[in-house]
Each structure stands twice: as C-alpha cells, then as structure tokens.
Amino acid sequence: MSITQEDRVWQTVLGDLEISLSRANYVTWFKNTHLIEHSDEKIVVGVPNVFIKNQLEKKYLKTIADSLQKNGFSVPALEFKIQALAPGRAGRGSDSGMLAAQKKAGRPTRLLEDRPHVTSPLTHTYRQGLNEKYTFENFVVGAGNELAYAACQAVAAEPGTKYNPLFLYGGVGIGKTHLIQAVGNAVIAQRSNARVVYISSEQFVQEFVDALRFKKNTDFAGFYRGADVLIIDDIQFFAGKEKIQEEFFHTFNALHQANKQMIISSDKPPRDIPTLEDRLRSRFVWGMSIDMQNPDFETRCAIIQTKAENKDMELPADVVDFLATQFQTNIRELEGALNQVIAFCEMRDLSPNLAIVSGLLGGARGRPKHLSARQIVERCAKYYQIPLEDILGPKRDKDIVVPRQIAMYLLRSELHLSFPKIAHELGRKDHTTAIHSVEKIEKEANLDPTVRTALQDIRDKLYV
Ligand code: ADP
Numbered sequence: 001m002s003i004t005q006e007d008r009v010w011q012t013v014l015g016d017l018e019i020s021l022s023r024a025n026y027v028t029w030f031k032n033t034h035l036i037e038h039s040d041e042k043i044v045v046g047v048p049n050v051f052i053k054n055q056l057e058k059k060y061l062k063t064i065a066d067s068l069q070k071n072g073f074s075v076p077a078l079e080f081k082i083q084a085l086a087p088g089r090a091g092r093g094s095d096s097g098m099l100a101a102q103k104k105a106g107r108p109t110r111l112l113e114d115r116p117h118v119t120s121p122l123t124h125t126y127r128q129g130l131n132e133k134y135t136f137e138n139f140v141v142g143a144g145n146e147l148a149y150a151a152c153q154a155v156a157a158e159p160g161t162k163y164n165p166l167f168l169y170g171g172v173g174i175g176k177t178h179l180i181q182a183v184g185n186a187v188i189a190q191r192s193n194a195r196v197v198y199i200s201s202e203q204f205v206q207e208f209v210d211a212l213r214f215k216k217n218t219d220f221a222g223f224y225r226g227a228d229v230l231i232i233d234d235i236q237f238f239a240g241k242e243k244i245q246e247e248f249f250h251t252f253n254a255l256h257q258a259n260k261q262m263i264i265s266s267d268k269p270p271r272d273i274p275t276l277e278d279r280l281r282s283r284f285v286w287g288m289s290i291d292m293q294n295p296d297f298e299t300r301c302a303i304i305q306t307k308a309e310n311k312d313m314e315l316p317a318d319v320v321d322f323l324a325t326q327f328q329t330n331i332r333e334l335e336g337a338l339n340q341v342i343a344f345c346e347m348r349d350l351s352p353n354l355a356i357v358s359g360l361l362g363g364a365r366g367r368p369k370h371l372s373a374r375q376i377v378e379r380c381a382k383y384y385q386i387p388l389e390d391i392l393g394p395k396r397d398k399d400i401v402v403p404r405q406i407a408m409y410l411l412r413s414e415l416h417l418s419f420p421k422i423a424h425e426l427g428r429k430d431h432t433t434a435i436h437s438v439e440k441i442e443k444e445a446n447l448d449p450t451v452r453t454a455l456q457d458i459r460d461k462l463y464v
C-alpha cells in the first residue's frame with residue numbers, strides 16, 4: 001500500500017479522535033503520531049516517546065479500533081513504536097494544536113470546597129500548600145511542555161506506580177509549579193482523602209530547622225513520610241545543606257519503598273545541582289527526569305489568548321503576536337505584562353491595540369528606535385565572518401544557513417517584523433522559511449550554549 005493511502009487510514013482515525021476527545025487530550029496523545037505500517041495483519045503507529053506509547057496502549061486501543069471499524073477499515077493488531085516524526089511532517093492539529101486546553105480553560109474548575117467534606121484534620125493538613133488554581137485544564141499544552149504534561153498526567157492517573165520520582169527541571173516561569181500542583185489537585189479530585197503534600201524546598205528547610213529547634217523531629221519526619229504524594233518544588237535550594245539532604249534521603253526511601261509518589265522540581269537537572277549528595281542524586285534518576293523547555297511561539301500565543309479570554313478581554317492578533325515575541329522565556333512575566341495591559345485598558349475603557357500595548361510595554365526594554373533590519377543582518381554576517389551577499393544570496397551551506405537563521409530570529413525578536421517582511425529582508429520569497437528559522441533558533445537557544453552566546457554577542461553590539 002502506498003504511503004498516501006496508508007496515511008489516509010491514520011488521518012481518518014485522527015479526524016475522528018480530534019472530534020471525540022478534548023483538545024488537550026488530542027494534542028497531548030495524538031498530535032505527533034503517524035502511521036508506519038498498515039497491512040491486513042497489523043497497523044504500526046509511530047509515537048514520539050514512551051509516555052505516549054504507554055498511554056495509547058492502555059487507554060486508547062479501543063477508541064482507535066472503533067474508529068477504524070466505523071470508517072470501514074479492517075481492525076488488525078495495533079502496535080505503537082517510538083519513532084519521531086520526520087521534520088516538516090507534523091501531524092494533524094499541530095498548526096492549531098497549541099490552542100490545547102484553551103476551550104476547556106474557560107470552564108470553572110471544581111473547587112476543593114465543592115468536594116465531599118472531609119472532617120479528618122489530618123487530610124486537611126495534608127492538603128496544605130496546594131493552590132487549586134493550578135489545574136491540567138487551564139494549562140496550555142504545546143511544544144516545550146507537552147512531555148512534562150504527559151508525564152504529570154500519567155502520574156496523576158496512577159500515583160506511585162511509575163515514574164517515581166518524577167523530576168521536572170527547567171528555567172524560571174515556564175510552568176513547573178503549575179504542573180506539579182496540577183498533579184496534586186488531580187489526585188485529590190479523584191480521591192478526596194488522598195494525602196497530598198506540596199511544599200517548596202525552602203519551606204521544607206525552614207520546618208526542619210524549626211523541628212530541630214523545638215525538638216519535634218519525629219513529627220516532622222512522620223508527617224512527610226505519611227504522604228501518599230509528596231511534591232517538593234525548587235529542590236535546588238537543598239544544595240549545600242547536608243542535614244536536610246540526609247533527612248530528605250530517609251524520607252525519600254521510606255516513601256519510595258511504600259510506593260508513594262514523589263514529584264520534584266528544580267531549575268536544573270540533578271547532575272548540575274552543586275553539592276547535592278551523590279546518594280540523593282542517584283535516587284532522583286531512579287524515576288523519570290524531564291527537561292521542560294520554554295514554550296514556543298505558538299504556545300505562548302495560545303497561553304496569552306487563553307488568559308485574556310479568561311478575563312473577558314479580546315486581543316487583536318498583532319497584540320498577541322507582540323506579547324509572545326516580547327516575552328519568550330518567562331510565562332510569569334508574560335502574564336504580568338498581560339495583566340498590566342488588561343488593567344490599563346479596563347481603567348480607561350479602551351480596546352487594546354498594538355500602539356497602546358507597545359507604548360505600555362515596549363519602552364521597558366529600552367530598544368533604540370534607530371535600529372534597522374539591515375543593521376541586524378550586517379551584524380550577523382560580521383559576527384560569523386561571512387560576506388553580506390552570502391547571507392542574502394542563495395547558498396545553502398550550513399555555515400551560511402545558520403547565520404541567516406540567526407538574522408531572521410533577531411529581526412523577529414528585536415524589530416517584531418512580520419514573517420513575510422523577514423523573508424524579504426533576507427532575500428527569500430517564502431515566508432514559511434522565516435517561520436521555521438525563527439522557531440528553530442528559539443529552540444536551539446534553549447539547548448545550545450553557542451547559539452545563546454552568539455545571540456547575546458550580536459545583541460550587545462547592536463545596542464552599543
Ligand atoms: P515555574 O514554577 O516553572 O517557575 P510557574 O508554574 O510558576 O513556573 O508558572 C508561571 C506562571 O505562568 C503561572 O501563573 C502559570 O500558571 C503560568 N503558566 C506557565 N506555563 C503555562 C501554560 N503552559 N499554560 C498556562 N499557564 C502557564
């Protein structure tokens with residue numbers, strides 16, 4: 001069977017699923033799947049990672065089989081194989097996929113108070129620290145956070161049975177606290193008397209110190225060792241604190257042995273936390289470590305739209321675009337800026353537009369007005385020591401392509417040019433090249449220190 005026919009089978013199934021599942025579920029589990037093989041004996045579907053594979057095997061076999069049958073295809077054995085999608089072959093829904101959870105976000109989430117009232121003071125205490133505003137429903141899933149989202153959902157569905165501990169790490173303001181709290185809230189939503197503890201590592205240290213001081217160490221240990229789900233946020237603060245690490249080591253072992261779930265977040269991977277005892281380090285990698293990335297441009301747009309909608313504010317596309325370009329790494333800052341815009345417009349009864357918003361926020365960044373597109377392109381050529389005509393010309397060698405992509409990225413981040421305009425500045429006809437280049441560099445800036453340094457150096461020279 002030819003590829004196109006094969007694809008059609010899976011595309012049909014995806015079409016069904018897209019209608020029947022919530023947006024968040026569809027995007028999380030099916031967005032990057034594709035058909036590898038289709039015969040009378042079996043269908044092999046490529047999936048991006050082991051979480052998705054497990055989840056599809058466990059939860060979606062029947063849904064997929066039903067869809068095949070309904071559409072008149074035979075229903076042979078179904079297999080999932082981990083295989084990334086070739087670049088440029090994004091699955092259905094990837095374009096608008098970043099709008100995941102957006103539809104659901106407007107729906108009020110159930111408050112803890114709505115749940116059956118639990119009188120035990122113990123369970124009440126065990127919930128301390130959880131903030132009910134952090135849910136899976138109002139988390140926007142997209143490139144950068146989807147793996148963490150999937151793992152957190154898997155853990156919430158069956159705490160303690162897999163990925164224990166679950167270790168999330170990544171930069172500031174990218175949704176770590178939101179996700180790990182969402183796990184706690186989801187666990188309590190399913191089982192109202194679950195003992196879920198959320199605590200920042202700083203608070204943990206403080207409580208430990210107090211317990212020692214007031215000689216109540218056993219209460220302290222007992223409390224944490226009695227949890228069904230223990231969530232510790234920002235564990236990097238344990239660095240260098242030997243006593244705490246020792247205490248936590250014992251807590252960890254007790255919980256792990258009892259198959260209780262631990263979820264840990266940090267701003268860096270265990271191996272990079274200085275003075276973390278080796279024995280703790282080795283424990284942390286027993287389970288699953290996930291590197292959370294900055295959300296990409298589309299995801300940031302979806303986050304902005306979702307948050308604005310929740311506040312009944314409609315934002316024009318160019319404003320969304322502007323905000324998503326200005327705030328690339330920290331969603332907390334992005335949220336802050338958005339709130340500022342909303343407050344400003346509400347107080348004056350104005351509809352937000354680009355002029356207002358860039359006036360309000362643009363100045364903060366101190367961007368000189370005189371900077372031109374050509375200057376940026378010239379700077380890039382100079383930094384990489386290649387002739388300007390090469391960067392503007394047709395050559396496709398790697399040492400020309402990368403500087404060109406960097407230039408496109410900077411035209412976007414520094415001047416907020418539209419994609420067609422960026423393409424034009426670099427002598428390209430097709431604006432999708434500009435979109436891909438900007439996204440690629442954005443990703444690499446997360447992963448590759450040389451790219452980060454290059455961007456920093458070029459930027460520094462632009463603004464002297
Ligand atoms: P971190 O713990 O990684 O520093 P937070 O979880 O505190 O970041 O996130 C910062 C803010 O951004 C929070 O208000 C959070 O709700 C919001 N946020 C981050 N990522 C998302 C997302 N994907 N969807 C919706 N809100 C998000």
Ligand code: MG
Pocket residue numbers: 176177178233234
């Ligand atoms: Mg946090």
